[in-house]
Amino acid sequence: MRPFTYERAESPQAAAAAAAKTPNARFIAGGTNLLDLMKIDIEQPAHLIDVNGLDLARIEGTDDGGVRIGALVRNTDLAADARIRRDYPLLSRALLAGASGQLRNKATTAGNLLQRTRCPYFYDTNQACNKRLPGSGCAALGGFSRSHAVVGGSKACIAVHPSDMAVAMRALDATVETVKPDGSVRRIPIADFHTLPGNTPHIENVLTKGELITAVTLPKPIGGHQLYHKVRDRASYAFALVSVALVVQANGSGRVALGGVAHKPWRVEAADAELPKGAKAVAARLLAGAQTTDDNAFKLTLVERTLAATLAEAKERTA
Amino acid sequence: MAPSNDWKFTRRDVLKMGAMSVTALAAPRLVAGGSESGLGATSKPVTAKVGMEVNGAQQALELDTRTTLLDALREHMHLTGTKKGCDHGQCGACTVIVDGRRINSCLTLAVMHEGAKVTTIEGLGRPGSLHPMQAAFVKHDGYQCGYCTPGQICSAVAVLDEIKADIPSHVTGDLTAKASFSRTEVRERMSGNICRCGAYSNIHDAIEEVAGGAA
Numbered sequence: 001m002r003p004f005t006y007e008r009a010e011s012p013q014a015a016a017a018a019a020a021k022t023p024n025a026r027f028i029a030g031g032t033n034l035l036d037l038m039k040i041d042i043e044q045p046a047h048l049i050d051v052n053g054l055d056l057a058r059i060e061g062t063d064d065g066g067v068r069i070g071a072l073v074r075n076t077d078l079a080a081d082a083r084i085r086r087d088y089p090l091l092s093r094a095l096l097a098g099a100s101g102q103l104r105n106k107a108t109t110a111g112n113l114l115q116r117t118r119c120p121y122f123y124d125t126n127q128a129c130n131k132r133l134p135g136s137g138c139a140a141l142g143g144f145s146r147s148h149a150v151v152g153g154s155k156a157c158i159a160v161h162p163s164d165m166a167v168a169m170r171a172l173d174a175t176v177e178t179v180k181p182d183g184s185v186r187r188i189p190i191a192d193f194h195t196l197p198g199n200t201p202h203i204e205n206v207l208t209k210g211e212l213i214t215a216v217t218l219p220k221p222i223g224g225h226q227l228y229h230k231v232r233d234r235a236s237y238a239f240a241l242v243s244v245a246l247v248v249q250a251n252g253s254g255r256v257a258l259g260g261v262a263h264k265p266w267r268v269e270a271a272d273a274e275l276p277k278g279a280k281a282v283a284a285r286l287l288a289g290a291q292t293t294d295d296n297a298f299k300l301t302l303v304e305r306t307l308a309a310t311l312a313e314a315k316e317r318t319a
Numbered sequence: 320m321a322p323s324n325d326w327k328f329t330r331r332d333v334l335k336m337g338a339m340s341v342t343a344l345a346a347p348r349l350v351a352g353g354s355e356s357g358l359g360a361t362s363k364p365v366t367a368k369v370g371m372e373v374n375g376a377q378q379a380l381e382l383d384t385r386t387t388l389l390d391a392l393r394e395h396m397h398l399t400g401t402k403k404g405c406d407h408g409q410c411g412a413c414t415v416i417v418d419g420r421r422i423n424s425c426l427t428l429a430v431m432h433e434g435a436k437v438t439t440i441e442g443l444g445r446p447g448s449l450h451p452m453q454a455a456f457v458k459h460d461g462y463q464c465g466y467c468t469p470g471q472i473c474s475a476v477a478v479l480d481e482i483k484a485d486i487p488s489h490v491t492g493d494l495t496a497k498a499s500f501s502r503t504e505v506r507e508r509m510s511g512n513i514c515r516c517g518a519y520s521n522i523h524d525a526i527e528e529v530a531g532g533a534a
Contacts, residue, residue, distance in 0.1 A: 003365050
């Protein structure tokens with residue numbers, strides 16, 4: 001690991017200002033992804049701004065009947081919160097499907113949104129990767145691409161976003177709240193927060209230099225049956241091959257988002273309208289324009305079947 | 320033997336390194352800051368002071384900022400019960416309990432834990448006054464080589480506390496009901512601790528016995 005200087009932030013705005021003025025600075029909260037990447041020289045900060053002492057670890061109601069989740073709320077605490085379990089069970093389920101108990105105790109809400117891909121070619125510093133070193137190429141395209149993206153990818157990158165939490169937040173229409181170095185705040189709909197790789201896969205979200213996530217808000221609860229199904233190579237503590245976040249109302253309408261298939265949590269609003277027609281129609285709309293490799297083409301079938309299983313379970317619960 | 324900074328390889332050492340690592344030395348690493356001077360990074364180690372309570376004793380340390388909590392425990396406080404397995408949060412051998420929560424001590428910096436209360440395997444119990452979980456692992460033979468055991472035991476102690484604190488898991492059926500103990504719950508909740516000897520069934524028996532005694 002390269003040497004770095006270290007400070008503890010006094011306030012969100014001070015943290016943002018420090019990150020903007022210090023060359024090559026990074027925020028650190030849980031650190032479970034950042035330190036992992038620093039150890040193998042993929043992340044190389046010269047300065048770390050520890051935001052753990054900031055007052056951003058609360059879960060509280062909002063004026064419009066929704067909930068504000070502080071950026072530093074740990075994944076364990078968010079999943080276990082009584083209001084989240086009752087009103088947004090999809091979010092609890094997605095969080096509990098991710099990582100291990102030890103990691104969830106450390107990992108934060110904002111850090112989970114910002115985690116980097118687990119593409120093995122991104123992690124292997126002897127391989128070409130446009131995300132790690134722009135312009136070096138993409139070893140995944142001609143390599144083992146079983147875990148990679150089937151929609152929204154580009155010739156520069158077919159990595160997937162690893163988060164389960166973000167998939168649930170996408171289905172729940174979350175908003176990301178930030179503070180900028182000048183103290184101004186902004187609210188970013190989660191649909192616009194993560195970016196597709198295009199020619200700039202090293203850019204993964206719309207945050208600007210120094211901008212710090214302070215909270216994630218959810219609109220008022222939408223009810224319905226909320227299910228998160230994650231398909232992976234082992235039953236626990238593995239990243240998704242495919243995951244489905246589903247909310248179904250009594251009248252058959254609902255929402256669906258996918259994990260494990262794209263560079264960002266994947267939702268196509270037009271696909272929601274197909275829910276009464278069944279999994280095949282929904283999957284066709286979600287995966288329109290899919291570009292697969294020999295290794296990952298199975299994900300198209302897996303999405304449809306996982307959707308069908310999730311819809312069937314929702315129906316069972318209604319009966 | 321006096322420690323030396325010189326690299327002295329025997330022929331056997333070179334053979335052990337194997338073709339792969341030799342290739343890695345020869346190939347340029349495709350990382351952003353190829354040279355040490357890149358990115359305006361400081362090239363000199365930086366130290367910082369941190370104080371924490373470890374197993375009930377105050378510790379005042381001055382550490383390289385890069386020092387993980389795991390390395391601080393092992394190399395600076397000489398509490399070598401906590402083990403380094405993968406050093407990337409994948410195996411759970413380094414699990415310790417910080418402010419009541421189990422974490423991977425390899426994935427956190429020591430300087431981030433000013434004022435923290437840390438419990439390691441040495442702090443749970445000692446020879447002659449074992450923690451009930453330590454005693455149960457001995458009784459049920461919950462290990463073979465023993466390397467993952469300190470992490471398994473710290474994790475197991477915390478798992479029972481998490482169930483008591485009504486923290487649900489991936490296999491919890493009803494999120495609105497209170498979390499409860501079962502073997503399925505233990506399997507899911509202990510998935511961050513790998514045992515390559517495969518002592519899992521005995522580990523489960525040990526945890527079940529302690530949970531039964533506590534209920």
